Amino acid sequence: MPTIACVNGRFLPIGRAVVSIEDRGFQFGDGVYEVVRSYNGRLFRLDAHLDRLEQSARGIRLPIRYSRAYWRRLVTRAYEMSRFPDAKVYLQVTRGPAPREHRFPAVVRPTVVITVRRLDPLPxxxxxxxxxxxxxxxxxxxxxxxxxxxxxxxxxxxxxxxxxxxxxxxxxxxxxxxxxxxxxxxxxxxxxxxxxxxxxxxxxxxxxxxxxxxxxxxxxxxxxxxxxxxxxxxxxxxxxxxxxxxxxxxxxxxxxxxxxxxxxxxxxxxxxxxxxxxxxxxxxxxxxxxxxxxxxxxxx
Ligand SMILES: Cc1ncc(COP(=O)(O)O)c(C=O)c1O
Missing domain, CATH: 3.20.10.10 (D-amino Acid Aminotransferase, subunit A, domain 2)
Structure with a gap:
Protein backbone atom coordinates (compact mmCIF):
# COMPACT_ATOMS: atom_id res chain seq x y z
CA MET A 1 0.00 0.00 0.00
CA PRO A 2 1.49 3.34 -1.01
CA THR A 3 2.44 6.33 1.11
CA ILE A 4 0.68 9.18 -0.65
CA ALA A 5 1.80 12.76 -1.11
CA CYS A 6 -0.17 15.60 -2.61
CA VAL A 7 1.32 19.06 -3.24
CA ASN A 8 -1.07 21.83 -4.24
CA GLY A 9 -3.61 19.32 -5.49
CA ARG A 10 -1.06 17.21 -7.44
CA PHE A 11 -0.62 13.61 -6.36
CA LEU A 12 2.82 12.06 -6.64
CA PRO A 13 5.10 9.50 -4.99
CA ILE A 14 6.40 10.87 -1.71
CA GLY A 15 10.04 10.73 -2.89
CA ARG A 16 9.22 13.10 -5.77
CA ALA A 17 7.09 15.52 -3.74
CA VAL A 18 9.02 18.76 -3.29
CA VAL A 19 8.43 22.38 -2.31
CA SER A 20 10.62 25.42 -2.83
CA ILE A 21 13.47 26.18 -0.40
CA GLU A 22 11.94 29.65 -0.32
CA ASP A 23 8.74 28.29 1.13
CA ARG A 24 7.86 30.23 4.28
CA GLY A 25 6.99 26.98 6.02
CA PHE A 26 10.65 25.99 5.63
CA GLN A 27 12.09 29.47 6.29
CA PHE A 28 9.93 30.59 9.22
CA GLY A 29 7.61 27.73 10.20
CA ASP A 30 4.98 30.09 8.78
CA GLY A 31 2.09 27.68 8.41
CA VAL A 32 -0.40 25.43 10.14
CA TYR A 33 -1.16 21.72 10.08
CA GLU A 34 -3.47 18.93 11.15
CA VAL A 35 -3.16 15.21 11.78
CA VAL A 36 -6.27 13.19 11.07
CA ARG A 37 -6.50 9.48 11.61
CA SER A 38 -8.66 6.79 10.14
CA TYR A 39 -10.12 3.65 11.57
CA ASN A 40 -11.31 0.75 9.46
CA GLY A 41 -11.32 2.77 6.28
CA ARG A 42 -13.00 5.91 7.60
CA LEU A 43 -11.55 9.25 8.64
CA PHE A 44 -12.36 10.09 12.26
CA ARG A 45 -13.94 13.54 12.76
CA LEU A 46 -12.52 15.07 9.59
CA ASP A 47 -14.77 18.12 9.85
CA ALA A 48 -13.58 18.91 13.39
CA HIS A 49 -9.98 18.78 12.11
CA LEU A 50 -10.85 21.01 9.13
CA ASP A 51 -12.59 23.45 11.50
CA ARG A 52 -9.44 23.62 13.60
CA LEU A 53 -7.23 23.99 10.51
CA GLU A 54 -9.33 26.98 9.45
CA GLN A 55 -9.15 28.46 12.97
CA SER A 56 -5.37 27.98 13.04
CA ALA A 57 -5.06 29.64 9.63
CA ARG A 58 -7.17 32.58 10.83
CA GLY A 59 -4.90 32.75 13.91
CA ILE A 60 -1.87 33.47 11.69
CA ARG A 61 -3.83 35.51 9.13
CA LEU A 62 -3.27 32.96 6.38
CA PRO A 63 -6.07 32.97 3.83
CA ILE A 64 -7.04 29.49 2.67
CA ARG A 65 -9.12 29.63 -0.42
CA TYR A 66 -10.12 25.97 -0.49
CA SER A 67 -13.80 25.41 0.20
CA ARG A 68 -14.79 22.85 2.78
CA ALA A 69 -16.13 20.62 0.00
CA TYR A 70 -12.78 20.79 -1.84
CA TRP A 71 -10.80 19.99 1.31
CA ARG A 72 -13.00 17.01 1.99
CA ARG A 73 -12.66 15.77 -1.59
CA LEU A 74 -8.88 16.21 -1.63
CA VAL A 75 -8.26 14.58 1.75
CA THR A 76 -10.67 11.74 1.04
CA ARG A 77 -9.09 11.13 -2.37
CA ALA A 78 -5.57 11.07 -0.88
CA TYR A 79 -6.74 8.73 1.83
CA GLU A 80 -8.53 6.40 -0.56
CA MET A 81 -5.50 6.25 -2.86
CA SER A 82 -3.37 5.06 0.06
CA ARG A 83 -5.67 2.09 0.75
CA PHE A 84 -4.45 1.96 4.38
CA PRO A 85 -7.45 1.11 6.57
CA ASP A 86 -5.68 2.71 9.55
CA ALA A 87 -3.78 5.76 8.39
CA LYS A 88 -2.32 9.02 9.59
CA VAL A 89 -3.26 11.87 7.28
CA TYR A 90 -1.08 14.97 7.58
CA LEU A 91 -2.30 18.30 6.18
CA GLN A 92 -0.07 21.33 6.04
CA VAL A 93 -0.69 24.82 4.69
CA THR A 94 2.08 27.41 4.55
CA ARG A 95 2.24 31.02 3.42
CA GLY A 96 4.03 29.70 0.35
CA PRO A 97 7.26 30.62 -1.44
CA ALA A 98 8.61 34.17 -1.33
CA PRO A 99 12.00 35.88 -0.99
CA ARG A 100 13.01 35.68 2.68
CA GLU A 101 11.52 38.69 4.44
CA HIS A 102 9.69 38.44 7.74
CA ARG A 103 6.69 40.55 6.73
CA PHE A 104 3.98 38.89 4.66
CA PRO A 105 4.66 38.79 0.90
CA ALA A 106 2.51 41.11 -1.24
CA VAL A 107 1.14 38.10 -3.08
CA VAL A 108 0.59 34.96 -1.05
CA ARG A 109 0.46 31.62 -2.83
CA PRO A 110 -0.12 29.09 -0.03
CA THR A 111 1.51 25.68 -0.31
CA VAL A 112 -0.83 22.83 0.59
CA VAL A 113 0.73 19.47 1.36
CA ILE A 114 -1.06 16.26 2.26
CA THR A 115 0.63 12.99 3.14
CA VAL A 116 -1.00 9.70 4.05
CA ARG A 117 0.99 7.07 5.92
CA ARG A 118 0.19 3.82 7.60
CA LEU A 119 -0.58 4.39 11.25
CA ASP A 120 1.23 2.21 13.77
CA PRO A 121 -1.16 2.41 16.68
CA LEU A 122 0.04 2.41 20.24
CA PRO A 123 0.31 -1.25 21.26
C1 LIG B 1 0.47 20.07 21.81
C2 LIG B 1 -0.65 19.14 21.54
N1 LIG B 1 -1.70 19.11 22.37
C3 LIG B 1 -2.74 18.27 22.18
C4 LIG B 1 -2.76 17.39 21.10
C5 LIG B 1 -3.91 16.45 20.91
O1 LIG B 1 -4.77 16.96 19.93
P1 LIG B 1 -5.67 15.97 19.06
O2 LIG B 1 -6.52 15.21 20.02
O3 LIG B 1 -6.47 16.87 18.19
O4 LIG B 1 -4.74 15.10 18.31
C6 LIG B 1 -1.70 17.40 20.20
C7 LIG B 1 -1.70 16.51 19.04
O5 LIG B 1 -0.83 16.48 18.25
C8 LIG B 1 -0.63 18.29 20.41
O6 LIG B 1 0.42 18.34 19.56
Whole structure:
Protein backbone atom coordinates (compact mmCIF):
# COMPACT_ATOMS: atom_id res chain seq x y z
CA MET A 1 0.00 0.00 0.00
CA PRO A 2 1.49 3.34 -1.01
CA THR A 3 2.44 6.33 1.11
CA ILE A 4 0.68 9.18 -0.65
CA ALA A 5 1.80 12.76 -1.11
CA CYS A 6 -0.17 15.60 -2.61
CA VAL A 7 1.32 19.06 -3.24
CA ASN A 8 -1.07 21.83 -4.24
CA GLY A 9 -3.61 19.32 -5.49
CA ARG A 10 -1.06 17.21 -7.44
CA PHE A 11 -0.62 13.61 -6.36
CA LEU A 12 2.82 12.06 -6.64
CA PRO A 13 5.10 9.50 -4.99
CA ILE A 14 6.40 10.87 -1.71
CA GLY A 15 10.04 10.73 -2.89
CA ARG A 16 9.22 13.10 -5.77
CA ALA A 17 7.09 15.52 -3.74
CA VAL A 18 9.02 18.76 -3.29
CA VAL A 19 8.43 22.38 -2.31
CA SER A 20 10.62 25.42 -2.83
CA ILE A 21 13.47 26.18 -0.40
CA GLU A 22 11.94 29.65 -0.32
CA ASP A 23 8.74 28.29 1.13
CA ARG A 24 7.86 30.23 4.28
CA GLY A 25 6.99 26.98 6.02
CA PHE A 26 10.65 25.99 5.63
CA GLN A 27 12.09 29.47 6.29
CA PHE A 28 9.93 30.59 9.22
CA GLY A 29 7.61 27.73 10.20
CA ASP A 30 4.98 30.09 8.78
CA GLY A 31 2.09 27.68 8.41
CA VAL A 32 -0.40 25.43 10.14
CA TYR A 33 -1.16 21.72 10.08
CA GLU A 34 -3.47 18.93 11.15
CA VAL A 35 -3.16 15.21 11.78
CA VAL A 36 -6.27 13.19 11.07
CA ARG A 37 -6.50 9.48 11.61
CA SER A 38 -8.66 6.79 10.14
CA TYR A 39 -10.12 3.65 11.57
CA ASN A 40 -11.31 0.75 9.46
CA GLY A 41 -11.32 2.77 6.28
CA ARG A 42 -13.00 5.91 7.60
CA LEU A 43 -11.55 9.25 8.64
CA PHE A 44 -12.36 10.09 12.26
CA ARG A 45 -13.94 13.54 12.76
CA LEU A 46 -12.52 15.07 9.59
CA ASP A 47 -14.77 18.12 9.85
CA ALA A 48 -13.58 18.91 13.39
CA HIS A 49 -9.98 18.78 12.11
CA LEU A 50 -10.85 21.01 9.13
CA ASP A 51 -12.59 23.45 11.50
CA ARG A 52 -9.44 23.62 13.60
CA LEU A 53 -7.23 23.99 10.51
CA GLU A 54 -9.33 26.98 9.45
CA GLN A 55 -9.15 28.46 12.97
CA SER A 56 -5.37 27.98 13.04
CA ALA A 57 -5.06 29.64 9.63
CA ARG A 58 -7.17 32.58 10.83
CA GLY A 59 -4.90 32.75 13.91
CA ILE A 60 -1.87 33.47 11.69
CA ARG A 61 -3.83 35.51 9.13
CA LEU A 62 -3.27 32.96 6.38
CA PRO A 63 -6.07 32.97 3.83
CA ILE A 64 -7.04 29.49 2.67
CA ARG A 65 -9.12 29.63 -0.42
CA TYR A 66 -10.12 25.97 -0.49
CA SER A 67 -13.80 25.41 0.20
CA ARG A 68 -14.79 22.85 2.78
CA ALA A 69 -16.13 20.62 0.00
CA TYR A 70 -12.78 20.79 -1.84
CA TRP A 71 -10.80 19.99 1.31
CA ARG A 72 -13.00 17.01 1.99
CA ARG A 73 -12.66 15.77 -1.59
CA LEU A 74 -8.88 16.21 -1.63
CA VAL A 75 -8.26 14.58 1.75
CA THR A 76 -10.67 11.74 1.04
CA ARG A 77 -9.09 11.13 -2.37
CA ALA A 78 -5.57 11.07 -0.88
CA TYR A 79 -6.74 8.73 1.83
CA GLU A 80 -8.53 6.40 -0.56
CA MET A 81 -5.50 6.25 -2.86
CA SER A 82 -3.37 5.06 0.06
CA ARG A 83 -5.67 2.09 0.75
CA PHE A 84 -4.45 1.96 4.38
CA PRO A 85 -7.45 1.11 6.57
CA ASP A 86 -5.68 2.71 9.55
CA ALA A 87 -3.78 5.76 8.39
CA LYS A 88 -2.32 9.02 9.59
CA VAL A 89 -3.26 11.87 7.28
CA TYR A 90 -1.08 14.97 7.58
CA LEU A 91 -2.30 18.30 6.18
CA GLN A 92 -0.07 21.33 6.04
CA VAL A 93 -0.69 24.82 4.69
CA THR A 94 2.08 27.41 4.55
CA ARG A 95 2.24 31.02 3.42
CA GLY A 96 4.03 29.70 0.35
CA PRO A 97 7.26 30.62 -1.44
CA ALA A 98 8.61 34.17 -1.33
CA PRO A 99 12.00 35.88 -0.99
CA ARG A 100 13.01 35.68 2.68
CA GLU A 101 11.52 38.69 4.44
CA HIS A 102 9.69 38.44 7.74
CA ARG A 103 6.69 40.55 6.73
CA PHE A 104 3.98 38.89 4.66
CA PRO A 105 4.66 38.79 0.90
CA ALA A 106 2.51 41.11 -1.24
CA VAL A 107 1.14 38.10 -3.08
CA VAL A 108 0.59 34.96 -1.05
CA ARG A 109 0.46 31.62 -2.83
CA PRO A 110 -0.12 29.09 -0.03
CA THR A 111 1.51 25.68 -0.31
CA VAL A 112 -0.83 22.83 0.59
CA VAL A 113 0.73 19.47 1.36
CA ILE A 114 -1.06 16.26 2.26
CA THR A 115 0.63 12.99 3.14
CA VAL A 116 -1.00 9.70 4.05
CA ARG A 117 0.99 7.07 5.92
CA ARG A 118 0.19 3.82 7.60
CA LEU A 119 -0.58 4.39 11.25
CA ASP A 120 1.23 2.21 13.77
CA PRO A 121 -1.16 2.41 16.68
CA LEU A 122 0.04 2.41 20.24
CA PRO A 123 0.31 -1.25 21.26
CA UNK A 124 -2.71 -2.44 23.21
CA UNK A 125 -0.36 -3.59 26.01
CA UNK A 126 0.89 0.01 26.47
CA UNK A 127 -2.66 1.34 26.55
CA UNK A 128 -3.57 -1.29 29.15
CA UNK A 129 -0.48 -0.86 31.35
CA UNK A 130 -0.24 2.92 31.13
CA UNK A 131 2.83 5.07 30.58
CA UNK A 132 5.31 7.23 32.46
CA UNK A 133 5.79 10.96 31.99
CA UNK A 134 8.02 13.77 33.18
CA UNK A 135 7.23 17.43 33.66
CA UNK A 136 9.26 20.03 31.74
CA UNK A 137 8.98 23.81 31.42
CA UNK A 138 6.56 24.93 28.72
CA UNK A 139 8.78 27.02 26.46
CA UNK A 140 6.20 27.56 23.70
CA UNK A 141 4.78 30.85 22.42
CA UNK A 142 1.55 32.48 23.57
CA UNK A 143 -0.77 31.02 20.90
CA UNK A 144 -0.66 27.28 21.58
CA UNK A 145 -4.30 27.09 20.42
CA UNK A 146 -2.92 27.59 16.89
CA UNK A 147 -1.62 24.30 15.48
CA UNK A 148 1.37 26.01 13.90
CA UNK A 149 4.43 24.47 12.28
CA UNK A 150 6.63 26.03 14.97
CA UNK A 151 7.17 22.88 17.01
CA UNK A 152 10.71 23.42 18.27
CA UNK A 153 9.72 23.67 21.95
CA UNK A 154 7.60 20.50 21.55
CA UNK A 155 10.48 18.77 19.77
CA UNK A 156 12.87 19.62 22.63
CA UNK A 157 10.34 18.49 25.24
CA UNK A 158 9.78 15.19 23.40
CA UNK A 159 13.51 14.67 23.22
CA UNK A 160 13.75 15.21 27.00
CA UNK A 161 11.06 12.57 27.45
CA UNK A 162 12.92 10.17 25.18
CA UNK A 163 16.20 10.77 27.04
CA UNK A 164 14.40 10.12 30.35
CA UNK A 165 12.95 6.90 28.93
CA UNK A 166 9.34 8.02 29.36
CA UNK A 167 6.39 8.32 27.00
CA UNK A 168 5.45 11.99 27.27
CA UNK A 169 6.69 15.37 28.50
CA UNK A 170 4.01 17.25 30.41
CA UNK A 171 4.44 20.98 29.99
CA UNK A 172 4.35 23.38 32.94
CA UNK A 173 3.97 27.13 32.76
CA UNK A 174 3.96 29.30 35.90
CA UNK A 175 3.53 26.20 38.04
CA UNK A 176 0.43 25.06 36.13
CA UNK A 177 0.20 22.08 33.80
CA UNK A 178 -0.84 23.21 30.34
CA UNK A 179 -0.79 20.00 28.27
CA UNK A 180 1.56 17.33 26.93
CA UNK A 181 4.08 17.94 24.15
CA UNK A 182 1.82 15.94 21.79
CA UNK A 183 -1.29 15.44 23.94
CA UNK A 184 -3.87 16.99 26.23
CA UNK A 185 -3.69 16.12 29.94
CA UNK A 186 -6.44 15.12 32.33
CA UNK A 187 -6.46 14.42 36.06
CA UNK A 188 -9.10 12.62 38.10
CA UNK A 189 -9.46 13.97 41.64
CA UNK A 190 -12.10 12.66 44.01
CA UNK A 191 -14.19 11.38 41.08
CA UNK A 192 -14.06 14.69 39.17
CA UNK A 193 -12.38 14.78 35.76
CA UNK A 194 -10.27 17.94 35.45
CA UNK A 195 -8.47 19.34 32.42
CA UNK A 196 -7.03 22.70 31.38
CA UNK A 197 -9.56 25.07 29.81
CA UNK A 198 -9.40 25.86 26.10
CA UNK A 199 -7.47 29.10 26.12
CA UNK A 200 -4.37 30.11 24.15
CA UNK A 201 -2.14 28.00 26.43
CA UNK A 202 -3.33 24.68 24.98
CA UNK A 203 -4.32 23.10 21.71
CA UNK A 204 -8.06 22.36 21.71
CA UNK A 205 -7.61 18.66 21.00
CA UNK A 206 -10.13 16.76 18.91
CA UNK A 207 -9.64 13.74 21.20
CA UNK A 208 -9.98 16.04 24.23
CA UNK A 209 -13.37 17.21 22.88
CA UNK A 210 -14.49 13.61 22.24
CA UNK A 211 -13.35 12.65 25.75
CA UNK A 212 -15.32 15.54 27.26
CA UNK A 213 -18.40 14.32 25.38
CA UNK A 214 -17.91 10.89 26.99
CA UNK A 215 -17.33 12.36 30.46
CA UNK A 216 -20.57 14.35 30.20
CA UNK A 217 -22.47 11.39 28.78
CA UNK A 218 -21.35 9.27 31.74
CA UNK A 219 -22.56 11.98 34.14
CA UNK A 220 -19.12 12.39 35.70
CA UNK A 221 -18.27 15.67 37.33
CA UNK A 222 -16.13 17.76 34.97
CA UNK A 223 -14.00 20.82 35.64
CA UNK A 224 -12.09 22.77 33.03
CA UNK A 225 -9.38 24.47 35.06
CA UNK A 226 -5.60 24.36 35.17
CA UNK A 227 -4.00 22.31 37.97
CA UNK A 228 -0.59 22.68 39.54
CA UNK A 229 2.08 20.04 39.06
CA UNK A 230 1.58 19.12 42.72
CA UNK A 231 -2.15 18.54 42.11
CA UNK A 232 -1.28 16.30 39.18
CA UNK A 233 1.18 14.36 41.34
CA UNK A 234 -1.45 13.83 44.04
CA UNK A 235 -4.29 13.04 41.58
CA UNK A 236 -6.04 9.66 41.75
CA UNK A 237 -5.52 9.27 38.01
CA UNK A 238 -3.83 11.09 35.16
CA UNK A 239 -4.36 10.39 31.50
CA UNK A 240 -3.42 11.82 28.10
CA UNK A 241 -5.48 12.19 24.95
CA UNK A 242 -4.45 12.63 21.33
CA UNK A 243 -5.35 11.58 17.81
CA UNK A 244 -2.69 8.91 17.46
CA UNK A 245 -2.62 7.77 21.10
CA UNK A 246 -6.36 8.05 21.89
CA UNK A 247 -6.64 7.82 25.72
CA UNK A 248 -3.56 6.65 27.65
CA UNK A 249 -3.28 6.43 31.44
CA UNK A 250 -0.18 7.97 33.04
CA UNK A 251 0.88 5.76 35.92
CA UNK A 252 4.07 7.55 36.95
CA UNK A 253 5.02 11.22 36.88
CA UNK A 254 8.60 12.39 37.49
CA UNK A 255 9.39 8.93 38.84
CA UNK A 256 6.58 8.89 41.44
CA UNK A 257 3.48 6.71 41.20
CA UNK A 258 0.15 8.26 40.29
CA UNK A 259 -2.54 6.74 42.50
CA UNK A 260 -1.67 3.11 42.97
CA UNK A 261 0.70 3.10 40.04
CA UNK A 262 -1.67 1.44 37.55
CA UNK A 263 -4.41 2.64 35.18
CA UNK A 264 -7.40 3.91 37.16
CA UNK A 265 -11.07 3.02 36.68
CA UNK A 266 -12.06 6.34 35.07
CA UNK A 267 -9.34 6.17 32.41
CA UNK A 268 -10.15 2.52 31.72
CA UNK A 269 -13.86 3.24 31.41
CA UNK A 270 -13.17 6.19 29.07
CA UNK A 271 -10.88 4.02 26.93
CA UNK A 272 -13.74 1.57 26.50
CA UNK A 273 -16.26 4.29 25.74
CA UNK A 274 -13.85 5.86 23.27
CA UNK A 275 -13.45 2.55 21.44
CA UNK A 276 -17.25 2.29 21.27
CA UNK A 277 -17.48 5.86 19.95
CA UNK A 278 -14.95 5.08 17.23
CA UNK A 279 -16.80 1.88 16.35
CA UNK A 280 -20.07 3.83 16.12
CA UNK A 281 -18.56 6.52 13.89
CA UNK A 282 -16.06 4.50 11.85
CA UNK A 283 -17.24 0.91 12.06
CA UNK A 284 -15.94 -1.82 14.30
CA UNK A 285 -12.79 -3.86 13.98
CA UNK A 286 -12.40 -6.52 11.30
CA UNK A 287 -15.19 -9.04 11.28
CA UNK A 288 -14.34 -12.55 12.49
CA UNK A 289 -12.95 -14.41 9.49
CA UNK A 290 -10.86 -11.46 8.41
CA UNK A 291 -13.17 -9.54 6.06
CA UNK A 292 -13.50 -5.80 6.55
CA UNK A 293 -16.57 -4.09 5.19
CA UNK A 294 -16.01 -2.80 1.70
CA UNK A 295 -14.27 0.55 1.76
CA UNK A 296 -16.19 1.57 -1.35
CA UNK A 297 -19.39 1.57 0.64
CA UNK A 298 -17.87 3.84 3.25
CA UNK A 299 -17.92 7.57 3.30
CA UNK A 300 -16.02 9.92 5.56
C1 LIG B 1 0.47 20.07 21.81
C2 LIG B 1 -0.65 19.14 21.54
N1 LIG B 1 -1.70 19.11 22.37
C3 LIG B 1 -2.74 18.27 22.18
C4 LIG B 1 -2.76 17.39 21.10
C5 LIG B 1 -3.91 16.45 20.91
O1 LIG B 1 -4.77 16.96 19.93
P1 LIG B 1 -5.67 15.97 19.06
O2 LIG B 1 -6.52 15.21 20.02
O3 LIG B 1 -6.47 16.87 18.19
O4 LIG B 1 -4.74 15.10 18.31
C6 LIG B 1 -1.70 17.40 20.20
C7 LIG B 1 -1.70 16.51 19.04
O5 LIG B 1 -0.83 16.48 18.25
C8 LIG B 1 -0.63 18.29 20.41
O6 LIG B 1 0.42 18.34 19.56
Missing amino acids: ESVRRRGVSAITVPDLRWGRCDVKSLNLLANVLAREEARAAGVFEAILVRDGLVTEGAISNCFAVVGGAVITSPTDPSILPGITRAATLELVRREGLSLEERALTVEEYRRADEVFLTGTTIEIVPVVSLDGAKIGRGGPGPVARMLQERFAALVAAECGGPAAPGGGRASRRSRRT
